[in-house]
Amino acid sequence: MSTRPPTLREKRRYLLVHIDPPGTIIDQKDLHYTISDATTSLWGDVVAAVITSAVVASEGQYFIIRCRRGTEQDLSVALSTITTCCGIPIALRMVAASGTINTLREKIQSLKTPDLKANPPRECTFDKKLFQINQCNGQKIDVIEKGFKNTNRLFLTREDLEEL
């Protein structure tokens, strides 16, 4: 099949989204199905078919999502209704929109923070409970309670820990 000339091709836009909380590992395919579900649930099959969203690339916490030009707003509203992916609580934060993937890849490079996994695991206390520091980025500190029960993630700041 020969490629269509540029004037006959579908015009597309690409959205760069960041996944919160940091350190969450999400499969590209799982995210695609989650986005597809959210879009269909909010806008219905007809608009979802027009949007034709697809996850085209990922780099760490950043994902590039494709849609048809002119439907970026509809897709971004649908993205804001995503709260979980495969049972993992997440939030998709839209960073930028562009007509080319390359621009967004450059944007990712400018936004990338150093790998935080290199930090050794440390312990801290908060509200008289023992926690393990999971992520630490500037002022932001994510901790997980130590133990087998109630190992929920808490989102704190450096000031919260220093105060205690």
Next chain:
Amino acid sequence: MKITDACVYPYPCGDSSVRRMALEAKALGFDRLVAADTPSGESYGVEIYSGILIRETAVKDLASRIKRERNNAAVVSVQAGDNGFNRSVLNHKGVHILRGLHSSDKNAFDHVTAKIAADNRVAIDLDLSPLISGRGYSRQRVMHRYRDILVLERRYEFPITISSHARSILDMRAVREIAGLSSLIGMDTHDVEMAFFGVDIITTPPDPAVKVIL
């Protein structure tokens, strides 16, 4: 006028500290948060208002509860009930916001309560969490209720506030995303702006009807 999220629940109600929520709110474009059961203050350039939510209270206990909270300079909000309860709440001095109309019965807020809200400058809160996390019929019902409230708002011009009811930083949404979600219930840019400034409207005293010019 400051862009305000009219209700968040920091730790211990939620999983994020109020400072972390303030840090996130700043990144998302907010200037102020109303945080439930948290002392007022400022964190990372974001103003934090103390919020008191009164729920499941009989009307007779409401007056004493509101009087107690009035001295704390907190934003006092009451969970909506049936029509009679809402009318009496809206007539109480010291109530700033009436919340949870999406989960109350369909006659809970009519043109009479709308008029009372406008006269007493009590805001009606639009909780966006059912739009974000709800699916199917439950979300459609909430959208329908909010559209109905907005019809009354256009007629009687009572204040509106928008809140995320976030219990975690993951539940918080950017200003632009909230504007997008609000467009689902028929709010245009001007309506969204006024709703973001709703807390300013209800916390600042109204202009006096008569001005003395010397």
